[in-house]
Amino acid sequence: MTLQTRPKATNALGDISLLYVSVMLRAIEAEGGATEKLKTQFHLSDSALASPDSRISIPRYMRLGHAGISLTGNRALGLRMGALTRPADTGLAGLAAETAHSVGQALSTLIRYSLLTSENSRGEPSLDKTGRLARFHSIAPYNQYNYFVVDSILAAWVQLARHMTGRYDVLERVRIEYPSIGQDELFESWFRCPVEFSATENSIQLKESVWHHPPAQAHPAMHNKLTQWCEDELREIRQGWSVADRVQRLLTPLLRGETPTLETLAAKLGTTPWTLQRQLSSEGTGFRQLLDKTRKQLAQDYIRETNASLSEIAWLLGFANPPAFHKAYQRWYGISPGESRKAIRQGT
Incomplete structure (x- = not known):
């Protein structure tokens, strides 16, 4: 596999793969929104959207999400995005995660290699294996432009666990740093567990049985091969840092x-x-x-x-x-x- 060093983000706030934009556009269409106008407005060509290497700045991504919410009227568009996220939509790391021997290892894989698809100056996601917690870093102060970012990331992690186990009741708790936007019942219905707003972190806590669950897609040899490719790409990126x-x-x-x-x-x-x-x-x-x-x-x-x-x-x-x-x-x-x-x- 030939690797190319990815250039550093041109925006100081970071950038994100257009793979995530494709998920967003699917969610907007699923909500009845016409996406062609948005694609034109944000200069998103079909060729760029088809490329796993194309990027968009974090602020532009947030403005696109806000435009999608305004178009559809769905303030919980991030949950819809999470529900429509497939392992392949998170790049090579997602494919590696899908072949892991457990849901816990899958989340660990996805989080370890998050830099392959998103470089955010605000921080990186993290994993607490002891507490079965997956954490998304703070992006405070919160407003109508970035609520959906937290929702979509947490929901995508949950969707991966559901995809790998065939279960919907995979969580013990969800914590969200931003204050309630008046949709508490919708969030608890989607996550199927208590959701705490105005929390000290953004996180999901998996049930112990789910954390250790061996998925049908587990494939040790393929997982090792895919994670090695991820390691090579991660090393290539970091070697370019002074x-x-x-x-x-x-x-x-x-x-x-x-x-x-x-x-x-x-x-x-x-x-x-x-x-x-x-x-x-x-x-x-x-x-x-x-x-x-x-x-x-x-x-x-x-x-x-x-x-x-x-x-x-x-x-x-x-x-x-x-x-x-x-x-x-x-x-x-x-x-x-x-x-x-x-x-x-x-x-x-």
Whole structure:
């Protein structure tokens, strides 16, 4: 299998495979929505949608989802997306997951190789094998543009478990970080278990019998072969990262409400502050420069690509208060963030 190094996301907030967009379009059509206009509006060609390597920026994906919700009137479109997600819709990782010896191993496979189909600056999903928990990282602050993202990811994981077991009652609990949007009964009916909104995390907890369930599709030899391909692709992606790239990937989730320290980043990378600073220096940069660069890139994308308020952006970038963010933005771009957003919306 010939591997090609995938380029880094051009948007600081990350990107996602068009495989997920295809699922979204199927869900919109299932809800009676016409998708051709959306495809034209968001410049989605049939050839791009057919390619497993094509990507869309995370903010553009969120705007597309919001447009789909507005078109169909279904605020729970994310659940519909999850229900229509097949293993192949999550790429090579999904095919590897389908051949795992248990549902728990399948989720572990899907989460370990999530980077193959989505690079999100806000974080990565994780797995707690002891608690039989699959967690999706926080994408707060929440609004009508990103509720569906949480719904679709959690629902897709559940759909995989249902697909592999032939059962619908696979969960003990669902926790969702955003507040209730008034559809609690619908969510509990779909997940078939208690759903807690305004929780401290986004997660699903599987029943023990489901976690260990051996699916009919289990195939040890094929699973090993497919996971090796996943490992090769993952290694190829990570080999293209410099130390500065690794630091920037860790910085964004840590910025929310505070300024990370060199010591914190070094600990996460398993090294000492002095060694990390030396490595960055050899690449012609330093921790403070990277922190400023990361904030600058993210600030422009938040202003241009999202509807987050300026105070929310200040918090997301780890500034002590909005005035501190305004001052930094003025230094970076010679214009205030409010004026910048106004100019972008006016197309100037």
